Amino acid sequence: MSTDDTPGSLDYPTEEVALTINGEDVSAEVEPRHKLSDFLRDAQGLRGVRVGCEHGVCGACTVLMDGRAVKSCLTYAVQADGTEIETVEGLADDGTLHPIQESFHEEHALQCGFCTSGFVMATKELLGENPDPSDEEIEAGLADNVCRCTGYQNIYDAVNRAADRVDGEAERVADGGDAEEDDE
Ligand code: FES
Numbered sequence: 001m002s003t004d005d006t007p008g009s010l011d012y013p014t015e016e017v018a019l020t021i022n023g024e025d026v027s028a029e030v031e032p033r034h035k036l037s038d039f040l041r042d043a044q045g046l047r048g049v050r051v052g053c054e055h056g057v058c059g060a061c062t063v064l065m066d067g068r069a070v071k072s073c074l075t076y077a078v079q080a081d082g083t084e085i086e087t088v089e090g091l092a093d094d095g096t097l098h099p100i101q102e103s104f105h106e107e108h109a110l111q112c113g114f115c116t117s118g119f120v121m122a123t124k125e126l127l128g129e130n131p132d133p134s135d136e137e138i139e140a141g142l143a144d145n146v147c148r149c150t151g152y153q154n155i156y157d158a159v160n161r162a163a164d165r166v167d168g169e170a171e172r173v174a175d176g177g178d179a180e181e182d183d184e
């Protein structure tokens with residue numbers, strides 16, 4: 001018995017998905033069993049999406065879906081149809097690091113770096129919902145992410161620094177100032 005493994009065949013049926021990834025419109029044929037993490041890494045080349053445990057425990061694969069942090073290893077690619085996906089690759093602006101990335105850098109909030117993109121994306125969700133979190137709220141907000149190197153304190157310090165930075169920029173904009181001009 002022969003097996004037709006051509007994508008789209010009866011043996012491997014596919015579905016078309018259309019979504020936005022880091023601001024770019026993307027459409028693709030995916031198998032229903034295809035995980036979002038594999039789709040982002042293998043089909044889209046976004047290797048900042050890390051795959052560690054593959055069963056929802058470590059948080060390394062965290063991306064934002066319509067602004068909410070999801071574990072892409074527990075999400076099927078077909079579930080992302082019609083959504084906006086953001087990965088760590090979408091944060092930097094024309095080579096300038098996002099304030100969260102800059103804060104992780106300045107606080108030495110990583111060692112091997114395997115977990116970092118997941119923490120950064122979880123932090124983005126956290127600060128989007130709560131721009132001035134307490135230490136307890138930071139710990140709770142990052143509780144779905146595991147780091148085996150840092151002992152966490154530098155990560156929490158980085159989130160605090162990012163919160164100060166994001167808050168300061170928001171105040172400058174609210175006061176009618178231009179954040180970029182003020183930095184010069
Ligand atoms: S790889 Fe997804 S939670 Fe660990």
Ligand code: FES
Nearest residue numbers: 111113147148149
């Ligand atoms: S820096 Fe190595 S796992 Fe977090």
